[in-house]
Amino acid sequence: MLKKTISLLISCLLFCSVLTAQQxxxxxxxxxxxxxxxxxxxxxxxxxxxxxxxxxxxxxxxPSKGWIxxxxxxxxxxxxxxSYTTKPLPSDLYGYSFxxxxxxxxxxxxxxxxxxxxxxxxxxxxxxxxxxxxxxQAVPHGTVTRTWxxxxxxxxxxxxxxxxxxxxxxxxxxxxxxxxxxxxxxGGDEEAWINLGRTAQVLDNLIASKKAEPMxxxxxxxxxxxxxxxxxxxxxxxxxxxxxxxxxxxxxxTSFIEVIRFVESRYRxxxxxxxxxxxxxxxxxFHTLHISRYYPNTFDYMGLFSAATMPDKRxxxxxxxxDIEKSLEKQRYNGYKLYWIAIGKDDFLYKSNKEYxxxxxKLSMDYVYxxxxxxxxxxxxRFYLTEFVxxxxxx
Amino acid sequence: MLKKTISLLISCLLFCSVLTAQQxxxxxxxxxxxxxxxxxxxxxxxxxxxxxxxxxxxxxxxPSKGWIxxxxxxxxxxxxxxSYTTKPLPSDLYGYSFxxxxxxxxxxxxxxxxxxxxxxxxxxxxxxxxxxxxxxQAVPHGTVTRTWxxxxxxxxxxxxxxxxxxxxxxxxxxxxxxxxxxxxxxGGDEEAWINLGRTAQVLDNLIASKKAEPMxxxxxxxxxxxxxxxxxxxxxxxxxxxxxxxxxxxxxxTSFIEVIRFVESRYRxxxxxxxxxxxxxxxxxFHTLHISRYYPNTFDYMGLFSAATMPDKRxxxxxxxxDIEKSLEKQRYNGYKLYWIAIGKDDFLYKSNKEYxxxxxKLSMDYVYxxxxxxxxxxxxRFYLTEFVxxxxxx
Numbered sequence: 001m002l003k004k005t006i007s008l009l010i011s012c013l014l015f016c017s018v019l020t021a022q023q024x025x026x027x028x029x030x031x032x033x034x035x036x037x038x039x040x041x042x043x044x045x046x047x048x049x050x051x052x053x054x055x056x057x058x059x060x061x062x063p064s065k066g067w068i069x070x071x072x073x074x075x076x077x078x079x080x081x082x083s084y085t086t087k088p089l090p091s092d093l094y095g096y097s098f099x100x101x102x103x104x105x106x107x108x109x110x111x112x113x114x115x116x117x118x119x120x121x122x123x124x125x126x127x128x129x130x131x132x133x134x135x136x137q138a139v140p141h142g143t144v145t146r147t148w149x150x151x152x153x154x155x156x157x158x159x160x161x162x163x164x165x166x167x168x169x170x171x172x173x174x175x176x177x178x179x180x181x182x183x184x185x186x187g188g189d190e191e192a193w194i195n196l197g198r199t200a201q202v203l204d205n206l207i208a209s210k211k212a213e214p215m216x217x218x219x220x221x222x223x224x225x226x227x228x229x230x231x232x233x234x235x236x237x238x239x240x241x242x243x244x245x246x247x248x249x250x251x252x253x254t255s256f257i258e259v260i261r262f263v264e265s266r267y268r269x270x271x272x273x274x275x276x277x278x279x280x281x282x283x284x285x286f287h288t289l290h291i292s293r294y295y296p297n298t299f300d301y302m303g304l305f306s307a308a309t310m311p312d313k314r315x316x317x318x319x320x321x322x323d324i325e326k327s328l329e330k331q332r333y334n335g336y337k338l339y340w341i342a343i344g345k346d347d348f349l350y351k352s353n354k355e356y357x358x359x360x361x362k363l364s365m366d367y368v369y370x371x372x373x374x375x376x377x378x379x380x381x382r383f384y385l386t387e388f389v390x391x392x393x394x395x
Numbered sequence: 396m397l398k399k400t401i402s403l404l405i406s407c408l409l410f411c412s413v414l415t416a417q418q419x420x421x422x423x424x425x426x427x428x429x430x431x432x433x434x435x436x437x438x439x440x441x442x443x444x445x446x447x448x449x450x451x452x453x454x455x456x457x458p459s460k461g462w463i464x465x466x467x468x469x470x471x472x473x474x475x476x477x478s479y480t481t482k483p484l485p486s487d488l489y490g491y492s493f494x495x496x497x498x499x500x501x502x503x504x505x506x507x508x509x510x511x512x513x514x515x516x517x518x519x520x521x522x523x524x525x526x527x528x529x530x531x532q533a534v535p536h537g538t539v540t541r542t543w544x545x546x547x548x549x550x551x552x553x554x555x556x557x558x559x560x561x562x563x564x565x566x567x568x569x570x571x572x573x574x575x576x577x578x579x580x581x582g583g584d585e586e587a588w589i590n591l592g593r594t595a596q597v598l599d600n601l602i603a604s605k606k607a608e609p610m611x612x613x614x615x616x617x618x619x620x621x622x623x624x625x626x627x628x629x630x631x632x633x634x635x636x637x638x639x640x641x642x643x644x645x646x647x648x649t650s651f652i653e654v655i656r657f658v659e660s661r662y663r664x665x666x667x668x669x670x671x672x673x674x675x676x677x678x679x680x681f682h683t684l685h686i687s688r689y690y691p692n693t694f695d696y697m698g699l700f701s702a703a704t705m706p707d708k709r710x711x712x713x714x715x716x717x718d719i720e721k722s723l724e725k726q727r728y729n730g731y732k733l734y735w736i737a738i739g740k741d742d743f744l745y746k747s748n749k750e751y752x753x754x755x756x757k758l759s760m761d762y763v764y765x766x767x768x769x770x771x772x773x774x775x776x777r778f779y780l781t782e783f784v785x786x787x788x789x790x
Contacts, residue, residue, distance in 0.1 A: 033634075051496055101446055106501050111510050111625065112632040120506055125632060138629040140543075141554070147538040147566070159536070171542070171661060230506065234533040237507040237520060239428075266566060 032081060034109040035096070035124040041088040043124060045096065047107065050080025052100045057084045059096030060379060071099060091129025092379060093198065095121035114195050116378065117187035118240045132205070133386050134198040139208035140168030144200050146190070146232075149262035154224055154255050156246060161221055161228035162259070163190045165200050166267065167207055167214035176270045178393040179216045179263055180301075182385075183280030183287045187242040189229035190221040193385075196378050202385055213393040215277075218263050222280075222287055224251045248283060248311065250318025253290045260298070274337065277392050279303025281381040282349070286311075289356075292336075293327040294320050300337040301392050305384040306347050306376050309356040325363065332365045338391055339367040342384045346375035427476060429504040430491070430519040436483040438519060440491065442502065445475025447495045452479045454491030455774060466494060486524025487774060488593065490516035509590050511773065512582035513635045527600070528781050529593040534603035535563030539595050541585070541627075544657035548650050549619055551641060556616055556623035557654070558585045560595050561662065562602055562609035571665045573788040574611045574658060575696075577780075578675025578682050582637040584624035585616040588780075591773050597780055608788040610672075613658050617675070617682055619646045643678060643706065645713025648685050655693070669732065672787050674698025676776040677744070681706075684751075687731075688722040689715050695732040696787050700779040701742050701771050704751040720758065727760045733786055734762040737779045741770035 034046040045057050055074040062070035074082040095114065098105040106113065107122045114123055125131045143166045151160045170177065182199065184192035193199045199217055206212035225245040227233035246252070264271050276299045280288040285307020292302045311321040339360070343353045360367050370387060374380050429441040440452050450469040457465035469477040490509065493500040501508065502517045509518055520526045538561045546555045565572065577594065579587035588594045594612055601607035620640040622628035641647070659666050671694045675683040680702020687697045706716040734755070738748045755762050765782060769775050 049498055052498070100498060101496075103444055103447070103495060103500060104503055105498065106515065108499055109634060110632070111513060111515055111635060113508070113515065115506050118506060120501065120508065123632065127631075135631060136623075136627060136629050141556075143540055143542040145538055145540045148536045161536075228531075232531060234531050236522075236530060237505070237518065239504060240506060 032109050034107050035122075037124065037126055038085075041091065041126050041128060042086050043089060043094075043126065044083055044085040045074070045098075045107070046081055046083045046109070047074065047098050047100070047105070048079075048081050049076075049100055052076075052082070054099075054101055055082040056099040057096060058099060060092075060094045060377070061086055061089050061096075074098075089126050091126050091131040093123060093125045093131055093134045093382065095123055095378075097121050115191075115240075116196055117242060130383065130386070134201050134382060135205075136201055137205055137208070139204055141204050142167045142200060142207075143170065144194060147266075149258065149266075151224075151255060151258050153258060154251075156225040157227040157233075159227060161190050161232055162262075163194045163219040164263075164267070165194070165203055165217040165219070167203065167216065169214065170216070170268075174268075176268045177214060177216050178275035178277070179218060179267075179269050180277040180279065180389070180392060181218045181220065181259065181263075183220060183222050183278070183284030185280070185282030185284050185306075186247065187240065187244075188284070189223065189226065190219055191229045191232075193217075193219040197382055197385060199385065202382070202389065206386065206389055211390045213395075215389075215393060216263070216267055216269060218259065220259055222252050222284060223247050224255060248286060248308070249315040250290075250311075250320035252287055253294050253320040254318075256287075256291050257295070260295075273297050273300045275300075275393060277301030277303065277338075279305060279340075279385075279388055280307070281305040281384075282376065283308055285309075290320055293324070293331050296327075296330055297334050300335075301340070302336065302338065303340045303384070303388045304342070304353075305381050305388075306343050306349055307341070307353065307356075308349060309352050325359070328360070328363050328365060332363060339365060340370070340388055340391065341367050342370040342372060342380075342387070344372045344374040344376065344380050346373075347380075348376060427504050429502050430517075432519065432521055433480075436486065436521050436523060437481050438484060438489075438521060439478055439480040440469070440493075440502070441476055441478045441504070442469065442493050442495070442500070443474075443476050444471075444495055447471075447477070449494075449496055450477040451494040452491060453494060455487075455489045455772070456481055456484050456491075469493075484521050486521050486526040488518060488520045488526055488529045488777065490518055490773075492516050510586075510635075511591055512637060525778065525781070529596050529777060530600075531596055532600055532603070534599055536599050537562045537595060537602075538565065539589060542661075543623075544653065544661075546619075546650060546653050548653060549646075551620040552622040552628075554622060556585050556627055557657075558589045558614040559658075559662070560589070560598055560612040560614070562598065562611065564609065565611070565663075569663075571663045571670075572609060572611050573670035573672070574613060574662075574664050575672040575674065575784070575787060576613050576615065576654065576658075578615060578617050578673070578679030580675070580677030580679050580701075580776075581642065582635065582639075583679070584618065584621065585614055586624045586627075588612075588614040592777055592780060594780065597777070597784065601781065601784055606785045608790075610784075610788060611658070611662055611664060613654065615654055617647050617679060618642050619650060643681060643703070644710040645685075645706075645715035647682055648689050648715040649713075651682075651686050652690070655690075668692050668695045670695075670788060672696030672698065672733075674700060674735075674780075674783055675702070676700040676779075677771065678703055680704075685715050688719070688726050691722075691725055692729050695730075696735075697731065697733065698735045698779070698783045699737070699748075700776050700783075701738050701744055702736070702748065702751075703744060704747050720754070723755070723758050723760060727758060734760060735765070735783055735786065736762050737765040737767060737775075737782070739767045739769040739771065739775050741768075742775075743771060 056071040074084040230240040285304040451466040625635040680699040
């Protein structure tokens, strides 16, 4: 019987040679290592492109010139492999792409990619510091769930997709947990924080090192006209866009009660303001600001990451945006544990944040302020998450 | 207050123009639609590449020449946009890539991609038939969870990642559900069936049309030396490989009891053989064959999709592979509801499957056999899933 059957060893060899043949044809350079992170934290990027005239590298670690992303020329060796080695880089997660004769190309030797709105880039992590928080470490891991909740009050769609992180041990425990609601920015969706933001890795690592309390993190879709991320709804595999209806017009804020109801009926949570936090980046910071005012006594922890602050005049008519100062005063009167504001020095929302802090000062509202380097970037938002989460739900 | 703050409208315009600028620089052709599925089921692919000398399209819909994937020349217009329109295609999910002067390039206008081992390709779905089963439809959706289970009997790693689909209504119900254990092939992992296999979409759609019973689907990682998919373990963002230890040597089979124990303690399941199914593709079909023999009276439904059948001689020493014929006879004696075998006419495992069916004939073991067109492809494995799932757990 054994003799008669095709040897599995042969099938394996067959499999592998097919793969290699395909790679040789398509990827050109299956044996190339790229990216390669060196012990001194420099990184070498390589691309086999013998016929290319010019290959450049773009990446988060190359300074942009105004609005134009920076790039560095790569150098070709005799085998047709182009390479570039960075200086030692600060420990972090970086996105990068190649520009081959002006065309953006993914690194064929790196399957690790993230999508930001309509753009996909490769990623690399430089460890030994901040980047370790974004890496999967040998620590207990939480569970990540994509599920759907009822949104019957929503005029656009009746079911909406949400990503939920539950901490290690949640399923075996009978404990109730606090909840962080974590909101994305314009063009984002319920995949943004878990993928771009590395939420599961950050939480796993901070909880394992006892820097953060075990908590549930709920990553919503803040575009009320959208059921789910592009490709995850019945709209099909369409091209993502920044242009969405119903994002900053008060509708997400008014319907947010549906998210809370869903979370508090589905999960074992502590349904008290001292166990609810809300934070978001950019548009999600805007939502955080307004949701936390609009639902008094609901959240004791607020995080505004590079937040947009005030509504557009067109939307100022929404009841959510009425009497902003009064409702902030009420929020102060009700009391809270943390109002946390972070923004980069180069952020285009820096000035509006300064004005917003002036308003909080005028209203004698306490807040903690973090001013970082850089601008309106995921590098900052990931960093803010790692700074904010340890401040939550301390007993 | 409103006057003082930066207008959100302005921020929006700013955001969008940045995005467009980046796209103009990197992606070249933000306004290009690609792929475009036409009413007659033909598909147009487009790429802005004014400086390229030659652009080709490769895809599942272009016949390969032996082991070499086929390609079609694209044609450039006066704006520098290359395009190619297929003939009307059968409704299905297709992978494709561009070859720009010999370099593989992702479609910059399509963020929808799948990874198969170490290769990433764009995808497009042609609806109106089989492809509708792979699309997110306006039907109730199940929940997809990535979680970790104890694997203490495993000599390599002690925690392993698993993907679990629970059907729509699971969380609100008190019912117990049957379970399908769904196993990947060589080089795959716990992300293979959910991404490449479109398991959540297939199950949502078949359950909504009442063609399948509501069931839980458990998608394991069948490489015992691996904690999790590449990038999801503490090994970091490494390059996936087909070369893994402990894949077809009996260790996954002997440790499979840990998966069952985990599932039956974590989820509300019917812990009976008539409510357990196991199926897999290629190496996963091999695992299915041997697990279902090795655990008598555990599974009433078996699905061998393009299965490898017999162990390599080197591994024949594992107790799992001892007395194969005897244990098949025992399996027959114990009784089961369905032994389902599917393979493509062009599959390199066709002959060994024929020999395996001859063995089953000799042992008078009932089975259902589906012979499809094509070879060892995800197009076939998705198709087999849609044929197999409706046969399970019928009351």
